[in-house]
Amino acid sequence: MTYCVGLKLNAGLVLLSDTRTNAGLDNIACYRKMYFFEEPGERVVVVMTAGSLSVTQTTLARLDEAITDEMADETTSIMLAPTMLQVATIIGDTLSRTRREIIEQCRDLTQQASASMIVAGQRKGGDMRMFLIYPEGNFIEATEDTPFLQIGEHKYGKPILDRVVTPATSLADAQKAVLLSMDSTLRSNLSVGMPLDLAIIEKDACAITARRRILDGDADFMRMSAAWSAALRESFVKVTI
Amino acid sequence: MTYCVGLKLNAGLVLLSDTRTNAGLDNIACYRKMYFFEEPGERVVVVMTAGSLSVTQTTLARLDEAITDEMADETTSIMLAPTMLQVATIIGDTLSRTRREIIEQCRDLTQQASASMIVAGQRKGGDMRMFLIYPEGNFIEATEDTPFLQIGEHKYGKPILDRVVTPATSLADAQKAVLLSMDSTLRSNLSVGMPLDLAIIEKDACAITARRRILDGDADFMRMSAAWSAALRESFVKVTI
Numbered sequence A, B: 001m002t003y004c005v006g007l008k009l010n011a012g013l014v015l016l017s018d019t020r021t022n023a024g025l026d027n028i029a030c031y032r033k034m035y036f037f038e039e040p041g042e043r044v045v046v047v048m049t050a051g052s053l054s055v056t057q058t059t060l061a062r063l064d065e066a067i068t069d070e071m072a073d074e075t076t077s078i079m080l081a082p083t084m085l086q087v088a089t090i091i092g093d094t095l096s097r098t099r100r101e102i103i104e105q106c107r108d109l110t111q112q113a114s115a116s117m118i119v120a121g122q123r124k125g126g127d128m129r130m131f132l133i134y135p136e137g138n139f140i141e142a143t144e145d146t147p148f149l150q151i152g153e154h155k156y157g158k159p160i161l162d163r164v165v166t167p168a169t170s171l172a173d174a175q176k177a178v179l180l181s182m183d184s185t186l187r188s189n190l191s192v193g194m195p196l197d198l199a200i201i202e203k204d205a206c207a208i209t210a211r212r213r214i215l216d217g218d219a220d221f222m223r224m225s226a227a228w229s230a231a232l233r234e235s236f237v238k239v240t241i
Helices: A053-068 A082-103 A159-166 A170-186 A219-238 B051-069 B085-103 B158-164 B171-188 B219-238
Strands: A003-009 A014-019 A020-022 A028-030 A034-039 A042-051 A115-123 A129-133 A139-140 A148-152 A197-203 A210-214 B001-009 B012-017 B021-023 B028-029 B034-041 B042-049 B115-123 B129-133 B139-141 B148-152 B196-202 B209-215
Touching: A003 A042, A003 A115, A003 A129, A003 A170, A003 B001, A003 B196, A014 A034, A014 A042, A014 A115, A014 A170, A020 B148, A028 B158, A034 A053, A034 A197, A034 B051, A042 A053, A042 A148, A042 A197, A042 B034, A053 A082, A053 A115, A082 A115, A082 A129, A115 A148, A115 A197, A129 A148, A148 A159, A148 B028, A148 B209, A159 B171, A159 B209, A170 A197, A170 A219, A170 B158, A197 B209, A219 B158, A219 B171, B001 B042, B001 B171, B012 B115, B012 B171, B034 B051, B034 B196, B042 B051, B042 B085, B042 B148, B042 B196, B051 B085, B051 B115, B085 B115, B115 B148, B115 B196, B129 B148, B158 B171, B171 B196
Parallel strands: none
Antiparallel strands: A003 A014, A003 A148, A014 A197, A020 A028, A034 A042, A042 A115, A115 A129, A129 A139, A197 A210, B001 B012, B001 B148, B012 B196, B021 B028, B034 B042, B042 B115, B115 B129, B129 B139, B196 B209
């Protein structure tokens, strides 16, 4: 499994993904699930992926190929697309086509190849936007009312987001919120695992403002996780029924 | 959907269920999902159900019928079965048979009829035991290491249980833990809804010690829910990354 979460706030975009992939329980590996496309100051696009690795890797490879192709134009390259909506459409179409081809190859298997993605970014002169792209290539967008999107194992980490995230949340608080959301998921589901990839994109920077890989045993993350556990237990003692 | 949770602690059993059932999103109803079988001082069995209402209601009706049947014996009646293990076996067999029959009736539908149950109780002279019965009739049991079992929409409410529940948890704290676990689920999933049914069975009482229906708008529950939200937000502010 996977857990990726993205927040679209007034102050910017905050994105977090884990890196664990598994085929069954006895074949566990570490793969990056966060991909960057950046022309600093002009355009930044971050893609996070969940689902069959063969689908997500092939989709990303095709997006890369389309960018470097000498015939690349605004309908094929996410680095030339005029709007974030067009970026999401190109990624959705590529995902949908790749998935259909792989399903066709795997038609003798009972397990379906599938994948979904979160695409977030901004183009100079445009607004920040964030989309969740479904396996079929269609998508939904984060809004004022629903400023976060999740893919993969999303349920364990949703209660904390429901409680603390609004569009007005600061980037520092947002970073804390996604890390605590991930922390709850890591504790409750073995198939989501460290290290983590965190990215922050400030509004109108059109570039990655901060990017960090949080390794297993990271002192700050462990301290935060322990402090949160302690705070939760304290809160539990204080609340009465 | 449904959310039911049971804790098996050194001090006793604590059980909580919601009451919402839905067929699609436009047909929502309220049904009890917690059933009591009791001969105070001798035997107490509580069953909580999740899944297709036709499967769970028919299974419970058959268990009732088997109890009142004049041919009832220790292999058919959960009120005569000599052990909690035998109680779980009778319920598992009844569930499995009922489910197979209903699947056969519904074979033209794509949706599968299915259900699972939590069975908890004690017989005089025996130990408290708690089982999770799968749709196929097989079951697992709560242990020292895993003192809680959940059925239905279990993920949202698991992080709090993972953090605070151990076999040594007091019955008062356990009550708080299951209510907070339910509170997180209610907030994050519309298909789980009030009112709630709560039951407490003290160790060796072999009877229901306390039983309470918590209605929508219950002042105590709302106060606890608000206090927990406030405490979580306070904790969130205190924790630093």
